[in-house]
Amino acid sequence: MLARHNQPIAAIATAPGRGAVGIVRVSGRSVQPVIAAVCGRALKPREATYLPFLAADGGAIDQGLAIHFPAPHSYTGEDVLELQAHGGPVVLQLLLARCLEAGAASGLQVAEPGEFTQRAFLNDKIDLTQAEAIADLIDASTEAAARSASRSLAGEFSREIHALRDALVHLRMLVEATLDFPEEEIDFLQKADAHGQLERLQATLARVMQRTRQGALLREGITVVIAGQPNAGKSSLLNALAGAELAIVTPVAGTTRDVVSQTIQIEGVPLHVIDTAGLRESDDLVEKIGIERAWDRIVGADAVVFMHDLTRLGDAAYFEGDAAIARTLAARLPHGVPTIDVWNKLDTLQAVAPVADGIELSAKTGAGLQVLRHKLLEVAGWQAAPEGIYLARERHVQALLQVYDHLQLAGIHISQRAQSLDLLAEELRLAQNALNAITGEFSADDLLGVIFSSFCIGK
Numbered sequence: 001m002l003a004r005h006n007q008p009i010a011a012i013a014t015a016p017g018r019g020a021v022g023i024v025r026v027s028g029r030s031v032q033p034v035i036a037a038v039c040g041r042a043l044k045p046r047e048a049t050y051l052p053f054l055a056a057d058g059g060a061i062d063q064g065l066a067i068h069f070p071a072p073h074s075y076t077g078e079d080v081l082e083l084q085a086h087g088g089p090v091v092l093q094l095l096l097a098r099c100l101e102a103g104a105a106s107g108l109q110v111a112e113p114g115e116f117t118q119r120a121f122l123n124d125k126i127d128l129t130q131a132e133a134i135a136d137l138i139d140a141s142t143e144a145a146a147r148s149a150s151r152s153l154a155g156e157f158s159r160e161i162h163a164l165r166d167a168l169v170h171l172r173m174l175v176e177a178t179l180d181f182p183e184e185e186i187d188f189l190q191k192a193d194a195h196g197q198l199e200r201l202q203a204t205l206a207r208v209m210q211r212t213r214q215g216a217l218l219r220e221g222i223t224v225v226i227a228g229q230p231n232a233g234k235s236s237l238l239n240a241l242a243g244a245e246l247a248i249v250t251p252v253a254g255t256t257r258d259v260v261s262q263t264i265q266i267e268g269v270p271l272h273v274i275d276t277a278g279l280r281e282s283d284d285l286v287e288k289i290g291i292e293r294a295w296d297r298i299v300g301a302d303a304v305v306f307m308h309d310l311t312r313l314g315d316a317a318y319f320e321g322d323a324a325i326a327r328t329l330a331a332r333l334p335h336g337v338p339t340i341d342v343w344n345k346l347d348t349l350q351a352v353a354p355v356a357d358g359i360e361l362s363a364k365t366g367a368g369l370q371v372l373r374h375k376l377l378e379v380a381g382w383q384a385a386p387e388g389i390y391l392a393r394e395r396h397v398q399a400l401l402q403v404y405d406h407l408q409l410a411g412i413h414i415s416q417r418a419q420s421l422d423l424l425a426e427e428l429r430l431a432q433n434a435l436n437a438i439t440g441e442f443s444a445d446d447l448l449g450v451i452f453s454s455f456c457i458g459k
Contacts, residue, residue: 005119005122006029007028007108007109008026008027008028008029008030008031008103008106008107008108008109009026009027009028009108009109009110009115009116009119010024010025010026010027010034010096010099010100010103010108010109010110010111011024011025011096011110011111011115011116012024012025012092012093012096013025013082013116013459014087014092014458015456016089017087017089018087018088018089019087020086020087021064021084021085021086021087022084022085022087022088022089022091022092023082023083023084023458024082024083024085024095024096024099025080025081025082025083025111025116025458026080026082026083026103026108027074027075027076027078027079027081027111027116027119028078028079028103028106028108029071029078029079030106031068031079031080031081031103033102033105033106034081034099034102034103034108035066035068035081036102037054037056037098037101037102038053038054038066038083038095038098038099038102039051039053039054039066040052040054043066043081044068045069045070045073046067046068046069046070046073047067048065048066048084049065049066050063050065051063051064051066053066053083053085053095053098054098055094055098056101061091061095061098062086062091062094062095063085064084064085064086065083065084066081066082066083066084067081067082067084068080068081069081069082072123072125075116075120075125076119076120076123076125077119077120077124077125078123083095083099096110111457112452112453112457113453113454113455113456113457113459114135114453114454114455114456114459115452116458117131117134117135117452117455117459118131118452121440127158127439127440127441128438128439129152129157129158129161129396129438129440130152130153130155130158131440132152132393133149133150133152133153133157133390133391134153134455134459135454135455135459136149136152136219136391136393137149137150137153138456140391141221141263141270142218142265142268142269142270143268144218144265144267144268144269145219145268145270148389148390148391149219149390149391151389151390151391152215152390152391152392156390157212157215157390157392157396160208160211161208161435161438161439162439163204164201164204164205164208164403165432165435165436167197167200167201167204168201168431168432168435169432170197171194171198171201171428172425172428172429172432174194174197175194175421175425175428176425178421179421179422179425194414195415198407198410198411198414199411201407202404202408202411205400205403205404205407206404208400209397209400209401209404211389211390211392212396212397212400213381213392213397214381214382214383214389215389215390215391215392215396216393216394216396216397217269217381217382218269218270218389218391219391219392219393220270220393221263221269221270221271221272222269222270222271222302223272223274223300223301223302223303224271224272224273224274224301224302224303224305224376225274225276225297225298225300225301225303225304225305226238226273226274226275226276226304227276227279227294227304227305227306227307227325227329228278228279228306228307228308228325229278229279229280229307229309229318229322229325230277230278230279230280231278231309232307232308232309232344233307233309233345233363233364234275234276234278234307235260235275236363236364237275237305237307237342237344237361238273238275239363240364240366240369241262241264241271241273241369241372241373242262242264242273243264259274259275259276259277259290259293259294259297260274260275261273261275266373266376266377267377269377269380269382271380274297276290276293276294276297276298277290277293277294278291279294279295279325280321295332298329298333299332299333299334301333302337302380303337303338303340303376303379303380304329304333304337304338304339305339305342305372305376306325306326306329306339306340306341306342307342308322308341308342308343309343310343310344310345310346310348310349310360311345340358340359340372340375340376340379341357341358341359342358342359342361342372343358343361344361344362344363345362345364346360346361346365346367346368347362347365348362359371359372359375395438396438399434399435399437399438400434400438402430402434403431403434403435406427406428406430406431406434407427407431409423409427410424410427410428410431413427
């Protein structure tokens with residue numbers, strides 16, 4: 001996409017379908033040829049003008065508002081023209097085709113996904129975290145995620161990263177000065193309390209990492225797979241968590257043959273809950289395929305809810321089946337994936353002895369569901385989020401982990417003083433590069449391509 005940066009682009013900026021208003025956006029070094037051809041008159045900067053949008057033969061395609069945002073005071077930092085027409089798909093396609101025709105001499109092309117926002121980034125209107133926040137705000141599935149994405153777009157996350165970087169740059173300056181003037185009697189590092197500065201930097205980084213993990217969780221959510229033997233109540237639990245009859249529930253064992261999924265939210269955190277076929281030995285070809293798919297989803301889960309049936313506490317064969325599933329879970333689940341034991345059908349028993357481990361509930365009545373919800377948030381690593389949390393992505397978490405590792409090594413080198421100053425300087429440089437990658441001040445072109453290709457066309 002970088003090779004296209006000097007060419008003007010155009011696209012429909014509103015979602016496909018019918019609506020009251022639709023927008024066609026044009027951006028480039030100059031949009032005057034398009035303004036002259038489509039609007040038939042000059043436009044005052046940043047002032048909405050109601051006029052007919054002209055076809056090549058002089059007839060009106062539609063009537064609406066035209067707004068010209070001269071560079072650099074626009075979303076992309078380039079000249080931008082926005083045409084607000086009626087939101088019919090045919091009208092907008094005709095208007096886009098007319099813009100492309102009018103701008104053909106200047107090389108006007110249809111924009112690729114995210115290209116308007118990419119130009120805003122390349123022209124220093126926003127940094128990379130703010131660009132990602134735009135996509136996250138559009139895609140937000142919960143109110144909490146939308147509010148947090150808005151904070152990231154406002155620059156809260158960027159400011160924290162910049163503050164870390166500034167402290168790191170100051171520390172690098174001290175180290176470089178010591179390397180450049182080794183003959184000086186004054187020990188720059190000791191006098192400036194470089195070791196203390198590094199410790200304070202690590203403490204600040206720890207706080208930012210904690211908030212970033214929370215922001216990534218708020219954006220990504222976690223995948224929870226409900227597993228267990230047939231008729232343990234897996235589908236009933238999915239329905240209870242979702243508050244809707246999504247999965248078929250019958251007394252017949254093996255009713256669920258395929259995976260059924262639903263995204264719910266608990267305290268604003270998205271949970272992608274998946275119901276699976278009952279795990280057992282079966283000669284039924286369709287059920288066997290369902291069980292294979294169940295295991296595929298289980299091994300890819302962030303957490304597994306292992307359902308047990310309280311009404312079969314005295315059934316030795318049933319417990320042997322549960323034990324076999326537990327052994328397979330232990331063998332196949334990746335390290336660190338939690339398993340939550342849930343004992344269902346609490347409503348069918350007059351009294352029941354507490355189980356040694358797990359959560360007792362009734363998917364039918366809802367008793368115990370709140371305990372399970374809190375447990376799911378706990379295993380996900382969610383904490384009561386402060387109002388000021390910002391949205392983040394997994395790549396931000398990984399970049400901060402790199403910074404953490406480099407600062408840990410820097411701490412070792414700084415304690416060895418002059419013997420490892422060159423290694424200390426290198427670790428601090430690498431830590432700064434990892435921070436710069438978050439905001440895009442040091443990013444590979446392929447990373448930019450991946451990020452902006454996930455945007456919708458017209459944004």
